[in-house]
Amino acid sequence: MIEQLALTNFKAFRSAEIPLAPVTLLTGLNSSGKSSVLQALVLLRQSYDASTLFSADGQSEEQGGFLLNGELLELGTGQDVLHEDFVRMPNLPAPLIRVGFRTSDGRDHGWAALYASEQDVLPLYTASPVPHVESVFNRSFQYLKADRIVPATSYPRSHQQAIARGFLGARGEHTVNYLRHHAQDTMMSAALRHPEARGSTFLDHVVAWMQELCPGVNLEAAEIPGIDSVRLSYGFDGTAGLESSGRRRPTNVGFGLTYALPIVVACLTAGPNSLILLENPEAHLHPRGQSRMAALMAAAAAAGAQLVVETHSDHVLNGLRLAVKKRAIPAADTAVHYFRRQGLRAEIVTPRIHDDGTLSDWPPGFFDEWENSLEQLLD
Template identity: 80%
Template sequence: MIDQLSLTNFKAFRSADIPLAPVTLLTGLNSSGKSTVLQAFALLRQSYDSFTLFSTDGDSEQGGFLLNGDLVELGTGQDLLHEDFVRSPGLPTPLTSIGFRTEDGQGRAWSALYAPEQDVLPLQSTSDLTHEDSLFGRCFQYLKADRIVPATSYPRSHHQAIGRAFLGARGEHTVNYLRHHAQHPMPDGPLRHPEAAAHTFLDHVVAWMQELCPGVNLEASEIPGIDSVRLSYGFDGTAGIDSSSRRRPTNVGFGLTYALPIVVACLSAGPGSLVLLENPEAHLHPRGQSRTAALVAAAAAAGAQLIVETHSDHVLNGLRLAVKNGVIPASDTAVHYFRRRGLRAEIVTPRIHDDGSLSDWPTGFFDEWENSLEQLLD
């Protein structure tokens, strides 16, 4: 479990130490620094997967931060460096640093020299890498805000969906992952849905999807002869291809397909997993948004760590209800509200109490409903 992220000269942050919990919500106005937190982790993982997160002293092919890849596309060094940067003592150029601390007190940190026109920033200092870190292990998911949309077919990559158990940054391998794992037994624990028809992974995916759209069921199958898979929906409440007349995703509401990677990522997250989610509430009805937070809390109760960027007060309230209902303890949550102060990002951290209440409610923190209601009643 990662309990703190540290950033220096990285996009919105001149310098910041950000506490993390089993469930961390990142909230705030647009361009306030929320996405930067997820991008920092994604940048480290992307560099690790590309074998550049190392340094070969004196070698012209030295490692570095790979700014553009499958997970994130951050541009060049001048796009990454904070505008009000801190100069590094003894160095002609500033350093961009990313580090994190695990719950056992172990720290990892990487610093790269500023190179304004380069998209691989040369490393100045590194830490040892280990698969025991959730960020670099097999149980890692990062789902960006622009996820898969309804389509007639999806890619069938054995390496990604089965070999790496990775859903893809856009969730593009979700359908193939679901096809492969559909009949696998769902482990006992908080992620098991009480209304699931049976104990397979697919049955529990269906049960949680019904929290978003009552009565929906789905099927993932291969398309013979080509390297693609097919997703279909039905609406009689049970899993399986014979359960109802099947419908293509293109003939079903946009939100179901958009939410499917979120559901699968949470249900497949076990102890030691790290799941990064951008805007899980996108295209969902408020009830679905709240139930998504319940699923996130259940995944954390099963031993995963989830860091969630959200603009939804329904997601916040869903997490508060999960605390009040005893799904996870309040101490396993963190809520950060990001706001801008000139060139710098400022972080305010209200605490969730055991009864689901919040320690404080900063100005601008999900207060638009009250502001609008006040104007309506004026």
């Protein structure tokens, strides 16, 4: 598990060491540095998948580097990722952009690339050997962007992505095919089993967790014969499958359920040494659903996963606090970072969640808009 992320000259950060827990919430105003934390980890994965996460050894013409634009992430060119007030390195022709992390066993890993303003592959200056077993590089990695799949009549059926790799796609585009393939698998993790699931299959538990977001909903994923696509359908006030009420296309149901489905499936794939990176899991959900999404994230951590979550929702925060109070997750397994701008630099304030769910402090600007609005209404 990653205990600390270290960044130098990367986007919002001149220099930062950011502690990570089994569940880490990244909060704060827009453009304050939250996304940079997730993007740093995704950049490592993207470069690893493209086989560029190595430095030149002097024996070959191959040159590794940070791959800024690829399947998971599009960051632009070097000038888009270099911090404006960058740390200068003596005796080097250009600044170094560094991403590294420390794992729970105390080992440090790091990669530093030379800045090149117009390039989208920044050549590595120093590089650790890639620790293939670590969560950011292994098969149990999921990253879901804020702009996830929307309701549609069909979704792609890629055996390589959804089944061979077990990857849901950065937009969750392979979620429906993953669900179709694994629907009848037995749900093994006790921590992730929903107490009201109607059976023991993966689909049963997906449905049960989705019903936390929309009571009475059920779903079905099926291939469309003759083409490389799969179909998702919803039913209401019935059980999963043929006993359900009349099936409805996602386009006739609304954004919330389809937008949330990749998050639910990603969390239910959780296991030891897996890493799940989530952007705005609360999008298009009712406040109750946002709070229950936090309960699911706590369950995923209890199953052995590490989650790093960017959120603007006080309901997600409060859902995590409730999970701590209910002993679903230890307070020590949570971290909450509040990001705010100080000139060109990002500042991080870290309130701690206590065992009873209370917070150690409430810095100005930290989910205080409700109180601010109420104060004005009562004035």
